[in-house]
Amino acid sequence: MLANKKHLVPRPARLIFFLALVYAFCWIKGWPVTYDDEELPPSQRPKSTTALGEHRVGVDSLIVTVTTAATDAFTKLAPALLHLDGAYHKDLLLMGDSMMDLGPFPVFDVLAKYPAKYVAKTDELERYKRQREYAQKGIPLSNLREKDEAKEQAVQRAMAKYKVFRAMESTWEYRPKRSWYVFTDEETFIDRGNLLDWLSQYDPKLKHFFGNPPINDVPDASAAGGTSFIVSGETMRLMFDDRKNMLKNFKNWDPRIPDYPSVIHFIESFFKTEFSLEMKSFWPGVSGFNPATATYSPGLWCEPVLMMHHVSAGIGNQLFKFESQRVEEHKIDNALRYADLWHRFIGSEDLNRTRNDWDNLSSESANNRWNILFETDGEPDASRAKRGEDSWESCKESCETNKHCVQWSYSSIAAPNWNENGLTKCHLSSSMRLGAYAAPEEVEVNGETRARTWTSGWRKDHFKRWANQQRCKIQQH
Numbered sequence: 082m083l084a085n086k087k088h089l090v091p092r093p094a095r096l097i098f099f100l101a102l103v104y105a106f107c108w109i110k111g112w113p114v115t116y117d118d119e120e121l122p123p124s125q126r127p128k129s130t131t132a133l134g135e136h137r138v139g140v141d142s143l144i145v146t147v148t149t150a151a152t153d154a155f156t157k158l159a160p161a162l163l164h165l166d167g168a169y170h171k172d173l174l175l176m177g178d179s180m181m182d183l184g185p186f187p188v189f190d191v192l193a194k195y196p197a198k199y200v201a202k203t204d205e206l207e208r209y210k211r212q213r214e215y216a217q218k219g220i221p222l223s224n225l226r227e228k229d230e231a232k233e234q235a236v237q238r239a240m241a242k243y244k245v246f247r248a249m250e251s252t253w254e255y256r257p258k259r260s261w262y263v264f265t266d267e268e269t270f271i272d273r274g275n276l277l278d279w280l281s282q283y284d285p286k287l288k289h290f291f292g293n294p295p296i297n298d299v300p301d302a303s304a305a306g307g308t309s310f311i312v313s314g315e316t317m318r319l320m321f322d323d324r325k326n327m328l329k330n331f332k333n334w335d336p337r338i339p340d341y342p343s344v345i346h347f348i349e350s351f352f353k354t355e356f357s358l359e360m361k362s363f364w365p366g367v368s369g370f371n372p373a374t375a376t377y378s379p380g381l382w383c384e385p386v387l388m389m390h391h392v393s394a395g396i397g398n399q400l401f402k403f404e405s406q407r408v409e410e411h412k413i414d415n416a417l418r419y420a421d422l423w424h425r426f427i428g429s430e431d432l433n434r435t436r437n438d439w440d441n442l443s444s445e446s447a448n449n450r451w452n453i454l455f456e457t458d459g460e461p462d463a464s465r466a467k468r469g470e471d472s473w474e475s476c477k478e479s480c481e482t483n484k485h486c487v488q489w490s491y492s493s494i495a496a497p498n499w500n501e502n503g504l505t506k507c508h509l510s511s512s513m514r515l516g517a518y519a520a521p522e523e524v525e526v527n528g529e530t531r532a533r534t535w536t537s538g539w540r541k542d543h544f545k546r547w548a549n550q551q552r553c554k555i556q557q558h
Contacts, residue, residue, distance in 0.1 A: 134282035151179035160394035191247035307390035383553035441516035449499035476507035
């Protein structure tokens, strides 16, 4: 009985059914396994934005060379490396003034490329000479640091000028024939997605040199623009493919290095003289600001962030968390803009009250283009503000009665305003900046030492109303 039941379905029908099953199996097996982006984990979701230009840049076509100092490598550079995506490790090079390892990352001593006689007779390399002595004797290099931070920065700026040529040479040796080369320092944040998109506008087979010209007549000429620069692969090839010409350039330019105040001044002069190559500014995408010091204003609001300087380990950690949060919230397709930084780092701050012993950088030299001018000789002027020199309360009132003012700071002793205002106690700004705690500082006035204190305030609600009305257009690709 059971055997006879097997033949209830006609043989032709069973054969057709079997063939259909085989076909379905083969079809499904060969089907590409794809998922909607929402089904993938955040780290595997593709970036859907397209490049700005026709010269697309692959991740491995961008080499980043970071120049550091032996006295700063473990305190400044090491924390930044913790947050670096593993996908970028092989395209990162570290150059410095002492051979060392930071975990899996080697740091190359590029100053060792100089002839011993040259090092011996160069005063600005005194720190390097003492560094080698300390290393031989086992003395902690931290003992070399100047107690005065301004003096220490001056030493490092001088040393950096001697590293740049040799760092570029070593970069070409280790990673030749790439499309783009970034040269920066250990406290720089890079948004590689934004930077790759921005570079796609330019042909790397042509000569290119991007940097921000220093501002003259201010204490830190690179405070606003930063000290990083980018060159195309063609520019690097012209510098280093012809070794005979390269050595000739070194021989001609090494004696001139002391004549320049900074790396940017030096390298700008070199490219202009040797290759007739002018610096192209990439402000404000690349700036000397970090989220706490950025000049939030209409001109920057919708600009994408490519690179930011003076990013301390603490701020770098916050940026890392913010970027991770953006990925989790599926915002990674949208370019990171200054507006995003304001909402994350400033928007959450309680700025509706006056802060004592706080400097919001209204008077800082990099803020000079946003400083508001005061009326002269008591003549009313709608484009200018009333003077508020008597007290912080009068300075606050001056800001609140000016339509352009979004923050103010008051110094107990007059300080430069870096414009025709001259020395003032009241400093008004049309850009919003957070700034930082400022302990009382001793300054000399007419031969007498006095304490200068800072008081700061903001018109956050006034600025926020403007910010909430802004809609940054998605860039056309």
